[in-house]
Amino acid sequence: MGNLLRLKPRTEQKIAQFFMYSLTSVAVIVLVFILVVILKNGLPQLNLEFLTKNPVDMGRGGGILSTIVATIFLTFIALLVATPLGVGTAIYLTEYTVESRITRIIRFGAECLAGIPSIIFGLFGFILFVNKLKFGWSILSGGLTLAFMVLPTIIRTSEEAIKAVPSCYRLVSFSLGSTRWQTVTRVVLPSAIPGIVTGVILSIGRSIGETAAVIFTAGSALRLPSSVFSSSRTMAVHFYILAKEGVSMPKAYGTAAVLVISILIINVITYYLMEKYIRRKS
Amino acid sequence: MKERVILVRDFSHYYGQTRSLNNINLDVYRNEILGIIGPAKSGKSTFLACLNRLNDLIPGSRVEGKILIDGQDIYGPELDVVALRRKLGMVFATPVPLPMTIYENIVYGLRLLGHNSRKELDLVVEDSLEKAGLWNEVKDRLQTSALKLSGGQQQRLCIARVLALKPEYILLDEPTSGLDPISTMKIEDSLRALKKDYTIILVTNNTKQAARIADRTAFFLMGELVEIDETPVIFTRPMDKRTEAYLEGKFG
Numbered sequence: 045m046g047n048l049l050r051l052k053p054r055t056e057q058k059i060a061q062f063f064m065y066s067l068t069s070v071a072v073i074v075l076v077f078i079l080v081v082i083l084k085n086g087l088p089q090l091n092l093e094f095l096t097k098n099p100v101d102m103g104r105g106g107g108i109l110s111t112i113v114a115t116i117f118l119t120f121i122a123l124l125v126a127t128p129l130g131v132g133t134a135i136y137l138t139e140y141t142v143e144s145r146i147t148r149i150i151r152f153g154a155e156c157l158a159g160i161p162s163i164i165f166g167l168f169g170f171i172l173f174v175n176k177l178k179f180g181w182s183i184l185s186g187g188l189t190l191a192f193m194v195l196p197t198i199i200r201t202s203e204e205a206i207k208a209v210p211s212c213y214r215l216v217s218f219s220l221g222s223t224r225w226q227t228v229t230r231v232v233l234p235s236a237i238p239g240i241v242t243g244v245i246l247s248i249g250r251s252i253g254e255t256a257a258v259i260f261t262a263g264s265a266l267r268l269p270s271s272v273f274s275s276s277r278t279m280a281v282h283f284y285i286l287a288k289e290g291v292s293m294p295k296a297y298g299t300a301a302v303l304v305i306s307i308l309i310i311n312v313i314t315y316y317l318m319e320k321y322i323r324r325k326s
Numbered sequence: 327m328k329e330r331v332i333l334v335r336d337f338s339h340y341y342g343q344t345r346s347l348n349n350i351n352l353d354v355y356r357n358e359i360l361g362i363i364g365p366a367k368s369g370k371s372t373f374l375a376c377l378n379r380l381n382d383l384i385p386g387s388r389v390e391g392k393i394l395i396d397g398q399d400i401y402g403p404e405l406d407v408v409a410l411r412r413k414l415g416m417v418f419a420t421p422v423p424l425p426m427t428i429y430e431n432i433v434y435g436l437r438l439l440g441h442n443s444r445k446e447l448d449l450v451v452e453d454s455l456e457k458a459g460l461w462n463e464v465k466d467r468l469q470t471s472a473l474k475l476s477g478g479q480q481q482r483l484c485i486a487r488v489l490a491l492k493p494e495y496i497l498l499d500e501p502t503s504g505l506d507p508i509s510t511m512k513i514e515d516s517l518r519a520l521k522k523d524y525t526i527i528l529v530t531n532n533t534k535q536a537a538r539i540a541d542r543t544a545f546f547l548m549g550e551l552v553e554i555d556e557t558p559v560i561f562t563r564p565m566d567k568r569t570e571a572y573l574e575g576k577f578g
Contacts, residue, residue, distance in 0.1 A: 221412035
């Protein structure tokens with residue numbers, strides 16, 4: 045190989061660079077293409093009424109207010125449950141046990157959970173929350189189902205973030221007379237926050253965009269939800285129904301645009317806040 | 327006759343199956359600087375960690391024998407480890423400021439105890455930084471990140487952080503190993519001044535440093551205490567050939 049294809053290092057470098065550029069451009073082009081298609085079709089639909097009125101006539105008219113509210117509630121419940129559970133598990137795995145069979149089993153379990161298709165989570169949530177626990181199709185059932193779905197992501201990212209905290213911080217903290225819990229809450233977690241937040245943001249994104257798991261558990265009612273026991277339709281489900289059942293393509297694109305824009309806004313805001321947080325710490 | 331405050335008797339320490347300290351016997355006197363010298367892996371840092379039980383944090387760590395500090399068996403069942411660590415403050419080889427402001431670093435240990443009165447903490451911060459010889463350099467930027475200080479300043483911050491807890495003993499584990507000569511000198515000056523209020527145990531890989539500031543010096547080799555005596559005796563007429571060889575730079 046070396047003899048057949050001997051290139052000057054500089055030529056080699058040029059070719060490699062060209063390929064890297066091409067690969068990166070493909071990724072960026074796909075992203076831009078998706079954004080352009082959705083925004084081009086969706087933006088014309090957007091106006092104040094679209095955001096502040098409930099859907100009328102199965103979504104053919106009116107706005108998407110109730111689906112926005114449902115999405116926010118559902119995501120909020122999912123994260124409210126999954127964040128403490130996930131971060132707690134990560135703290136247990138990294139700070140309170142030594143590597144052993146049990147930690148490996150827990151980690152393996154979490155990893156398997158991450159590989160399960162979301163529609164299976166939907167089925168599980170339907171059986172457990174909707175039927176067995178009798179929460180019905182509701183924001184609560186949907187939120188809890190999503191919580192289990194994003195749990196592995198939060199565990200994994202939190203664990204990585206906690207492991208990345210230099211061990212000398214712990215040693216110093218202990219040497220100054222702190223207990224393990226004090227060390228975790230005052231030194232380890234504050235340093236791990238940016239990493240943990242990244243996991244939470246990923247999970248918010250997945251929750252907002254999830255359809256399969258939600259349609260089975262939160263239902264698809266178009267009313268404005270009045271409690272956690274209301275059946276309701278999230279933006280993603282609304283989009284799916286509008287598009288699949290051919291109710292209204294323009295409204296579907298409008299919904300998609302709102303979905304994409306809100307995820308963008310969430311990302312930008314958190315990265316801005318995290319940047320500030322990290323700068324304040326160092 | 328000086329007062330003996332730490333008594334180490336037939337003390338051995340193991341990491342799993344490996345013995346890192348073998349049958350150590352020594353006393354520490356009140357208000358002295360005890361220097362501990364020896365080559366790498368001689369067990370001197372382990373010995374220091376055993377005194378405030380930071381060795382507990384390492385899985386597989388095990389001890390035999392006794393250490394009495396102020397008459398209290400520190401491996402006894404009634405010992406409060408957290409209180410012990412406050413009483414024996416530790417300064418590590420690499421300065422490790424916690425990722426917070428200078429002020430918060432100093433009061434970290436006090437906040438753990440629930441001291442939150444601003445007035446009280448302000449006083450402690452000034453007093454500790456003064457004693458560690460850092461006050462004048464940082465008094466105008468107490469609310470900036472401690473990570474922005476230079477290496478030498480960070481190490482004096484670590485000393486100040488230990489002093490803030492009003493310990494009785496200060497354990498230093500090669501505190502100047504990563505510092506330039508001027509920073510080293512400043513820290514040695516602080517230690518000399520601190521001696522009148524504290525008992526200091528200084529592990530150092532720099533034998534000259536022990537000669538400069540230690541009242542007595544102990545020589546550790548492969549987990550054993552070879553000899554301990556007044557510093558001038560160790561450096562001019564050591565009893566053991568191995569001590570002499572080490573000081574002459576023949577190994578280590």
